Amino acid sequence: MIEEAYGRPIVTVDIVLLSLNEGELSVALLPRTSEPYMRSLALIGGYVHTDEDHTAEDAVHRILKAKAGVEGIFFEQLQTFASATRDPRDWSVSVAYFALVPREKLHGTADELMFRAADNLGALPFDHELIVKAALERVRGKGAYSTIPARLLPDEFTMSELQAIYQTVMGVRLDQSAFRRKVGELGLLEEIQGRKRQTKDARRPTALYRLKEPMSVFDRRL
Numbered sequence: 001m002i003e004e005a006y007g008r009p010i011v012t013v014d015i016v017l018l019s020l021n022e023g024e025l026s027v028a029l030l031p032r033t034s035e036p037y038m039r040s041l042a043l044i045g046g047y048v049h050t051d052e053d054h055t056a057e058d059a060v061h062r063i064l065k066a067k068a069g070v071e072g073i074f075f076e077q078l079q080t081f082a083s084a085t086r087d088p089r090d091w092s093v094s095v096a097y098f099a100l101v102p103r104e105k106l107h108g109t110a111d112e113l114m115f116r117a118a119d120n121l122g123a124l125p126f127d128h129e130l131i132v133k134a135a136l137e138r139v140r141g142k143g144a145y146s147t148i149p150a151r152l153l154p155d156e157f158t159m160s161e162l163q164a165i166y167q168t169v170m171g172v173r174l175d176q177s178a179f180r181r182k183v184g185e186l187g188l189l190e191e192i193q194g195r196k197r198q199t200k201d202a203r204r205p206t207a208l209y210r211l212k213e214p215m216s217v218f219d220r221r222l
Helices: 056-068 108-112 128-143 147-154 159-170 176-186
Strands: 010-021 025-032 041-047 074-083 091-102 114-117 191-197 206-211
Touching: 010 056, 010 074, 010 114, 010 147, 041 056, 041 128, 041 191, 056 074, 056 147, 056 191, 091 114, 091 128, 108 147, 128 147, 128 159, 147 159, 159 176, 159 206
Parallel strands: 010 091
Antiparallel strands: 010 025, 010 041, 025 041, 025 114, 074 091, 191 206
């Protein structure tokens, strides 16, 4: 057959797993256990298993569970990175994703994860630096118009925590009064009745909120 004359590319998924580490937006990395780039820190990823992964998303679910110990977190396809030079082994295709997870949900095999500040990663193998750059541009671009940043928070959070996470992700200072007014006008949150939390910056227990929808997109900038 004609197609047998052509080689098949390496097909993987790579995941920019974002979380908070010491108050900074950070990327979770794992040391590689094989060549090329043995022991170098790299994005979480792996081969697509054609015998069990019906879609690329299936591969993401499987790899996040096996390598980061997490399930049921938010992730979104970023773009495809493909060339004859991105992997020294052969022609390679990577379907890249970004994911956001509260730090407290990382456990089990996540003990092996290493965190680096998203804006100060240092050198990474393959084209992982380009993948992270694209992921940050996507998250920061959509962050101003969606509830993506809130996926870094626990299910219950204070309004101050919500504002702080937007500021961390977007890298800007937000006026407190304007932020709270816009959030209220957009109807993104519901107050959890009977639940409050004492915070160090408040004299009284603070109201707790949760997202009305797991993911919302709106038509104006926060």
